[in-house]
Amino acid sequence: MAAADPLPRYRPAEFAVRFDEVTVERGGISILDRVSAIAPKGSCTAIIGPNGAGKTTLLLALLGEIDYRGRIVFGADGRPPRIGYVPQRLAFDRGMPLTVAEFLAMGFQKKPLWFGIDTALRRRAMEALTLVKADHLAGRIVGALSGGELQRVLLALALRQEPDLLVLDEPSAGVDFQGELIFCELLDDLRRQRGFTQLMVSHDLATVTHHATHVICLNRKVAAEGPPRQTLTDDNLTAIFGMHMGLVNSRSMPGDRAVCSAPCCQERSDA
Amino acid sequence: MPDLSPLYNLLAQLLPFDCLQARFMQQALAGLLLLAPMTAAMGILVVNFRMSFFADAISHSAFAGVALGLLLALDPDWTMPAFGLLVGLGIMLMQRSSNLSSDTVIGVFFSAMVAFGLAIVSRDRSLARDLQRFLYGDILTISDGQIIALMGLFLTLMTFQALSYNRLLYIGLNPTLARAHRVRVAALQYLFAGLLALIVMFAVQAVGVLLVTALLIVPAASARNFARSAGAMFWWTLLISLSSAVAGLVLSAQDWARTATGATVILVACGWFALSMLAVAHRREQPL
Numbered sequence: 001m002a003a004a005d006p007l008p009r010y011r012p013a014e015f016a017v018r019f020d021e022v023t024v025e026r027g028g029i030s031i032l033d034r035v036s037a038i039a040p041k042g043s044c045t046a047i048i049g050p051n052g053a054g055k056t057t058l059l060l061a062l063l064g065e066i067d068y069r070g071r072i073v074f075g076a077d078g079r080p081p082r083i084g085y086v087p088q089r090l091a092f093d094r095g096m097p098l099t100v101a102e103f104l105a106m107g108f109q110k111k112p113l114w115f116g117i118d119t120a121l122r123r124r125a126m127e128a129l130t131l132v133k134a135d136h137l138a139g140r141i142v143g144a145l146s147g148g149e150l151q152r153v154l155l156a157l158a159l160r161q162e163p164d165l166l167v168l169d170e171p172s173a174g175v176d177f178q179g180e181l182i183f184c185e186l187l188d189d190l191r192r193q194r195g196f197t198q199l200m201v202s203h204d205l206a207t208v209t210h211h212a213t214h215v216i217c218l219n220r221k222v223a224a225e226g227p228p229r230q231t232l233t234d235d236n237l238t239a240i241f242g243m244h245m246g247l248v249n250s251r252s253m254p255g256d257r258a259v260c261s262a263p264c265c266q267e268r269s270d271a
Numbered sequence: 272m273p274d275l276s277p278l279y280n281l282l283a284q285l286l287p288f289d290c291l292q293a294r295f296m297q298q299a300l301a302g303l304l305l306l307a308p309m310t311a312a313m314g315i316l317v318v319n320f321r322m323s324f325f326a327d328a329i330s331h332s333a334f335a336g337v338a339l340g341l342l343l344a345l346d347p348d349w350t351m352p353a354f355g356l357l358v359g360l361g362i363m364l365m366q367r368s369s370n371l372s373s374d375t376v377i378g379v380f381f382s383a384m385v386a387f388g389l390a391i392v393s394r395d396r397s398l399a400r401d402l403q404r405f406l407y408g409d410i411l412t413i414s415d416g417q418i419i420a421l422m423g424l425f426l427t428l429m430t431f432q433a434l435s436y437n438r439l440l441y442i443g444l445n446p447t448l449a450r451a452h453r454v455r456v457a458a459l460q461y462l463f464a465g466l467l468a469l470i471v472m473f474a475v476q477a478v479g480v481l482l483v484t485a486l487l488i489v490p491a492a493s494a495r496n497f498a499r500s501a502g503a504m505f506w507w508t509l510l511i512s513l514s515s516a517v518a519g520l521v522l523s524a525q526d527w528a529r530t531a532t533g534a535t536v537i538l539v540a541c542g543w544f545a546l547s548m549l550a551v552a553h554r555r556e557q558p559l
Contacts, residue, residue, distance in 0.1 A: 063451055085451035092444045096319055097498040103444075105437075106501075107452040112436040114505040141499065142444075154448075161452060 014041040016081065016165055016197035017062065021070035024057055030220060031057050034070065037216045037225050039165075041075070044191060044198040046212035046228075048205065050241050053219045055201040056088070059169055062199075074165075081165045084158030088169040088201075090150060094143030100153050101125050101138045104160055128156040132186065159190065166191075168200040184211060205232070275301070275415050286517065290524035295411050299532065302413040303516040305421040306477055306486075309470050311512035312432045314491035315504060316463065319443035323488050325362060325464070328377045329471040330483040332358040332384035334405050336472070338391035338398065348417070352472040358384060359468030363461055408479030408533040410520070421473060428466055435459055440501060478533030486533075489540040490515065496547035515540035 015038040024032040032054045039045035047055045061068040063085060074081050098106075104125035105117045117125070129135040134152040137145065145153060151171070158166055166187075188211060191198050202208050208215060208228065215231045217224040217240050224236040279297035282304075290296055317323055332355055340350030358380060365376045392398045441449040442456050450456050474483045494507035519536030522528050528535070 060447075063447065065447055065450070082453075083451050085448060087445075087447065090445055090448065093319060093321070095495060096444065096501070097495055097504050098440070098444070098501045099499070102501045106441050107437070107449070107454065109437055110434075112433050112505075113440065113500075113502045114436070116502055157448075167451075 015039060015073075016041045016043070016075055017199065018073040019058070019062075019070070020073060022058070022061055022072060023069040024054070024061060024066060032061070032068070033221045035218070035222055037218075037222050038214075039197055039199045039216075040214050042191070042195055042197055043214040044188070044200070044212050045214040045216065046208040047199070047201045047216045047218055048203075048208055048240075049218035049223075053240070055218055056169055058218065059167055059199070059201060062167065082161055082163045084161045084163030084166045084196075086151065086154045086158050086166070086168045086171065089147075090154060092143070096143060098142045099138070100129070100134075100140050100142055100145070103142050103153065104128060104157055107157070107161070124160065125156075128160040129153070131159060131190075132156045162194075163196050166196050166198045168198065170201055170203065187211075205237075208232075272415060272419065275418060286521075288521050290521060296520070296524060298413050298415070298418060299410045300517070300520055301418050302410055302421060302477060303520055303536070304513070305418070305425050306470075306474055307512040307516040308509055309425060309428050310474055310486045311490050311508040312429070312436075312505070313467055313470055314487040314489075314512070315494070315508050316439050316443060317467065317487050318491040318495065319440065320463075322467070323484050324374055324377050324381075325359070326467060326471050326487050327484045328362065328381040328384065329355050329359050329468045330475050330480045331381055332388075333472060333475040333480055334402065335384045335388035335391070337405065338388050341395075341398065342391060351475075352469050355468040355472040356465055359464045359471075360461065363464040367457070367460075405475060406479050406481055407531055408475060408477050408482065410477040410532050413476065417473075417476065424469060424473065428470065431462065431466060435462070436505075439463060478536060482533050482537050485537045485540070486512075489537065489544055493540070493544040493547040496544075496551045511540060511543045515543060 017039040019035050019037045022032055022035040023030070035054075035058060047058060049055050057066065060066045062072055063083065101117055101122060102113055105121045106113060108124075109118055109121050111118065126135055126138060129138055132152045132155050134149065134156060137149055137153060140149075142150070142153070155168075155171075158168075171187075184207065187198060190196075200212075202212075209232060212228055215224075215226065215228050216222060217231060217236055219240040223240045224231045224233075275298075278301060279294060282297050282300050283291050286300070291300060317326055333351055336351035336354030337347040339345075339354055340347035343350070362377055362380050365371075365380075366373045369376060392402060438449065438454045438459060441452065441454055442459060446456050471483055471487075474486050478486050490508045490512040491504075493511050494504045497507045498504035515536050518539045520532055522539070523530045523532040523535035
């Protein structure tokens with residue numbers, strides 16, 4: 001029955017992740033309702049939707065952190081990918097004496113940290129930090145970092161894992177001006193160089209419009225999915241966000257009118 | 272059983288205090304020197320995992336473990352650690368599978384263990400005399416058999432620590448991040464809880480139920496204040512734990528002191544903690 005599924009579904013041949021009828025319920029309340037969507041291989045896939053739409057829940061299901069019904073399939077071979085995960089906020093004990101260099105080494109080093117960090121691992125940690133323009137943070141205590149600095153360090157850790165799939169939850173939340181530049185431009189470049197797939201949750205429609213190659217509009221169900229130009233239409237946006245979408249539209253709609261509010265794009269358009 | 276006299280003689284030569292010439296003092300020193308590094312290493316993770324209440328609940332199950340042994344006519348030296356291990360794994364299992372907060376789960380176990388121990392003691396008055404031994408501990412009565420058991424635990428635990436310290440630190444920082452980094456969080460948490468339960472049960476014999484948590488957390492808490500990295504924190508904890516153990520034992524045996532050894536060890540460690548707070552205050556005054 002074609003009428004049962006009125007939304008046109010975009011289905012590229014190669015995918016990095018396929019969500020297949022993923023349903024999450026908690027205490028009898030449905031959080032995700034039969035979500036079927038994909039993240040094409042090598043894409044920058046953005047999950048957008050209003051607050052409470054289940055965006056973070058979908059990421060947590062992907063990471064195996066919560067129980068769900070349905071299936072999450074990785075790639076054509078089904079082999080679990082290396083996942084680099086950058087959480088929106090890291091809940092941790094800020095009093096723990098742990099340097100940024102130790103933080104970046106502890107998941108890789110077999111030798112206990114009591115005996116210091118391996119020279120090779122320290123060098124690679126520094127390389128990852130340099131990549132996100134945070135090399136000056138190596139000796140700092142993780143608990144003393146600002147929100148933006150911490151997110152850069154978390155990104156360095158995720159990249160250090162040489163991920164097949166980079167999962168970012170609200171990458172620009174709490175990031176300072178320079179940090180946002182990094183998240184926009186650096187990730188675009190790295191993704192092309194290294195060929196990983198980027199899956200991110202974002203609130204910022206303008207950034208999504210400009211940087212994402214694939215969009216999943218989520219509001220407990222998948223409202224629309226596909227390339228930004230075809231997906232972020234007036235109708236779809238109104239359907240998931242409700243009214244008042246005209247405001248965002250005028251700034252962020254694809255095509256010649258597109259103006260990304262992210263600083264990197266502002267700079268680019270000024271130049 | 273192997274003869275431990277050469278070890279005791281060596282200890283007496285290395286630390287030539289008058290009070291350490293008696294055999295029971297040498298045994299106590301050997302026991303403490305084995306116990307202190309273990310509680311130090313585990314204590315770091317207890318502090319990072321915020322598991323001090325967990326350790327407390329295990330220690331309070333000690334008496335129930337002994338009572339159970341007497342009830343079933345089994346050797347309490349074995350039923351106590353075995354029971355502690357079961358309680359530790361039980362708490363871990365329940366924490367992971369129920370929606371209750373972890374302090375609620377531990378609180379329930381805690382009360383059940385204390386009530387069970389008291390119920391059995393109340394049936395048999397002769398047991399009540401043993402209660403005091405568990406409340407205050409007595410390292411001075413440690414036997415060669417217990418020291419050999421401690422050596423076995425020492426080897427197991429230090430191997431585990433050396434292999435898993437970094438990953439346990441990762442889990443302590445954030446389990447979700449660790450899992451995404453392919454760390455086997457559940458398996459390591461169970462292993463950690465099991466070993467922690469065993470070490471707590473041995474430490475109960477040394478410092479007693481009331482002070483066992485202090486032995487775990489005070490050195491690590493002080494080290495947190497001194498250290499500026501995770502690597503340094505380990506060595507600080509080890510230094511504080513070992514120096515408190517030796518100083519506590521020697522001080523408690525002085526004629527002017529004659530205090531309970533376990534309590535004296537903890538008091539020395541608390542002295543370290545006070546110093547560490549001064550260090551923090553001093554650091555705040557310095558511009559970064």
